[in-house]
Amino acid sequence: xxxxxxxxxxxxxxxxxxxxxxxxxxxxxxxxxxxxxxxxxxxxxxxxxxxxxxxxxxxxxxxxxxxxxxxxxxxxxxxxxxxxxxxxxxxxxxxxxxxxxxxxxxxxxxxxxxxxxxxxxxxxxxxxxxxxxxxxxxxxxxxxxxxxxxxxxxxxxxxxxxxxxxxxxxxxxxxxxxxxxxxxxxxxxxxxxxxxxxxxxxxxxxxxxxxxxxxxxxxxxxxxxxxxxxxxxxxxxxxxxxxxxxxxxxxxxxxxxxxxxxxxxxxxxxxxxxxxxxx
Numbered sequence: 402x403x404x405x406x407x408x409x410x411x412x413x414x415x416x417x418x419x420x421x422x423x424x425x426x427x428x429x430x431x432x433x434x435x436x437x438x439x440x441x442x443x444x445x446x447x448x449x450x451x452x453x454x455x456x457x458x459x460x461x462x463x464x465x466x467x468x469x470x471x472x473x474x475x476x477x478x479x480x481x482x483x484x485x486x487x488x489x490x491x492x493x494x495x496x497x498x499x500x501x502x503x504x505x506x507x508x509x510x511x512x513x514x515x516x517x518x519x520x521x522x523x524x525x526x527x528x529x530x531x532x533x534x535x536x537x538x539x540x541x542x543x544x545x546x547x548x549x550x551x552x553x554x555x556x557x558x559x560x561x562x563x564x565x566x567x568x569x570x571x572x573x574x575x576x577x578x579x580x581x582x583x584x585x586x587x588x589x590x591x592x593x594x595x596x597x598x599x600x601x602x603x604x605x606x607x608x609x610x611x612x613x614x615x616x617x618x619x620x621x622x623x624x625x626x627x628x629x630x631x632x633x634x635x636x637x638x639x640x641x642x643x644x645x646x647x648x649x650x651x652x653x654x655x656x657x658x659x660x661x662x663x664x665x666x667x668x669x670x671x672x673x674x675x676x677x678x679x680x
Contacts, residue, residue, distance in 0.1 A: 485573030495560025
């Protein structure tokens with residue numbers, strides 16, 4: 402009987418449930434006690450769930466002592482997106498929640514997320530490099546980042562009234578929309594399946610995008626820009642499109658994730674390889 406394997410699995414489950422409980426309780430506390438139910442705090446809740454997603458990867462690395470199945474390229478894009486967003490929200494108030502969470506909480510959560518991403522990257526690329534599956538990291542990210550920057554220059558808003566910060570925030574939004582692609586690529590190449598925590602990471606990131614997208618659906622008409630065509634708010638529609646793209650990219654993943662969750666439970670690995678699609 403594999404006692405060590407059983408203990409590791411139990412540790413995974415306990416830490417996963419603790420992470421969910423802590424962040425969900427924290428999100429509820431922020432919403433009710435700090436934001437006092439203000440709708441704009443949905444943006445802060447989105448940031449909290451994004452932080453939860455990175456926490457799940459941290460749990461995976463600590464409990465398994467392995468970076469197998471984790472895409473460093475995806476994390477690099479996430480780090481860049483967070484840095485771009487923080488370059489705006491730490492300086493100006495144009496893209497902050499209008500409730501009290503926009504004073505400090507929103508930025509602190511993003512800073513925590515950025516710190517966690519950098520720590521995970523350090524573990525993946527240095528501490529546990531012997532378990533990092535670099536051969537599966539064939540997805541090119543420089544064209545993605547470059548394309549996001551070009552689109553940000555063309556479609557940025559004017560909420561900060563400081564062009565470089567407006568471009569930076571928009572660039573961060575576009576990069577975050579497609580940062581999941583390298584991770585999905587790695588998951589699809591693994592015939593043995595991906596760790597449950599890796600799949601939870603992708604799923605919770607999707608929840609984060611749904612939350613921020615729900616707020617943007619309400620607020621996009623109020624996003625100021627210098628319109629190319631009079632009366633057409635290209636920035637607002639671009640923000641909505643970025644959220645829609647992220648969710649569209651996760652269409653197949655969502656189907657297999659929910660099916661796997663219902664069939665095998667919270668701790669089961671997820672197989673996204675082409676062979677599994679034919680089963």
